[in-house]
Amino acid sequence: MRRRETPRGSLERSLMILSRIVSDQAEHNVTALAGELGLPVPTVHRIVAGLAHSGFLSRVARGRYGVGFALRALATEACSTSSLAVLVRPELDDLARRTRRIAHFGIFEGDMVTYLVKAGSNGDRLFTREGMQLEAYCSGIGKILLADLDAADLDRYLSAGPFIALTDTTQTDPGVLRDELERVRQDGFAMDDRSVAPDLTCFAVPVRWPDGRARGAISVSTLAPDTIPHVDGLIARMRKSALAIEHRVFGQAGPRRP
Structure with a gap:
């Protein structure tokens, strides 16, 4: 049986992925990112898709994502x-x-x-x-x-x-x-x-x-x-x-x- 991911675990993974993509400046695709972070590729794809849907990430090329408008607005306000x-x-x-x-x-x-x-x-x-x-x-x-x-x-x-x-x-x-x-x-x-x-x-x-x-x-x-x-x-x-x-x-x- 697949273990259900806890809210904390999901949040930590999302923040880890978001932070790495921001610092990476779209250098690596999702597959390479998953390998670098030691996470399953499907998990990274799912989290990245959710962040992109929310505007925190933006697709810049096939499999590559950069900073989205929502994250830029948040950073500006912060x-x-x-x-x-x-x-x-x-x-x-x-x-x-x-x-x-x-x-x-x-x-x-x-x-x-x-x-x-x-x-x-x-x-x-x-x-x-x-x-x-x-x-x-x-x-x-x-x-x-x-x-x-x-x-x-x-x-x-x-x-x-x-x-x-x-x-x-x-x-x-x-x-x-x-x-x-x-x-x-x-x-x-x-x-x-x-x-x-x-x-x-x-x-x-x-x-x-x-x-x-x-x-x-x-x-x-x-x-x-x-x-x-x-x-x-x-x-x-x-x-x-x-x-x-x-x-x-x-x-x-x-x-x-x-």
């Missing part, structure tokens, strides 16, 4: 700024509490940094607010996001100056900025050393999307006369928070780029 803010906030609150500093989460929009979440019991000490935008070239989060741009996009950004000095330490030379962004890319973190405000120092690390791109970043800010925390320990703590955000938002950590 990554909307309001949804991101809700998902990120608990982890950012935890980071602010652990570091006893003000923490931010921001994304790159229109060549500017948009702050989606601000956390910290002493947040009123800092002029930033949720929803505001700040120049990318001088902020910690902005440097993280700029450092991860494709070469053509970075060239376009750096050629679109002039860049305005907000303080005596703001770097505005495109060539020097390019070198700094390369260091940020190699180090995996950025520092804003009083380049936005004379009493403000920030550290930032990337939050990576499933494609490996840093489309978001988190920062921790220190205001004078507070002492700057031990950098290595702070960055390690921030990276843990970034990974936790990736797991909360996407269900997995984004791949680290070399």
Whole structure:
């Protein structure tokens, strides 16, 4: 007698197949996919047909399927700024509490940094607010996001100056900025050393999307006369928070780029 598949077992198989097809980008057909996942071919055919009927998958060739309209719509909604803010906030609150500093989460929009979440019991000490935008070239989060741009996009950004000095330490030379962004890319973190405000120092690390791109970043800010925390320990703590955000938002950590 054929054992009846439990709802949990069916769901797990469906999610496993859906996840593999999305990451596979229609590279393998259903038969090859079944072999790769260790599932019976008829089972994979049945699940794929159901997902296609629901719009989560779309047939792109004989036996091959890609992302469907329903899944694209769901992903768009899940990554909307309001949804991101809700998902990120608990982890950012935890980071602010652990570091006893003000923490931010921001994304790159229109060549500017948009702050989606601000956390910290002493947040009123800092002029930033949720929803505001700040120049990318001088902020910690902005440097993280700029450092991860494709070469053509970075060239376009750096050629679109002039860049305005907000303080005596703001770097505005495109060539020097390019070198700094390369260091940020190699180090995996950025520092804003009083380049936005004379009493403000920030550290930032990337939050990576499933494609490996840093489309978001988190920062921790220190205001004078507070002492700057031990950098290595702070960055390690921030990276843990970034990974936790990736797991909360996407269900997995984004791949680290070399």
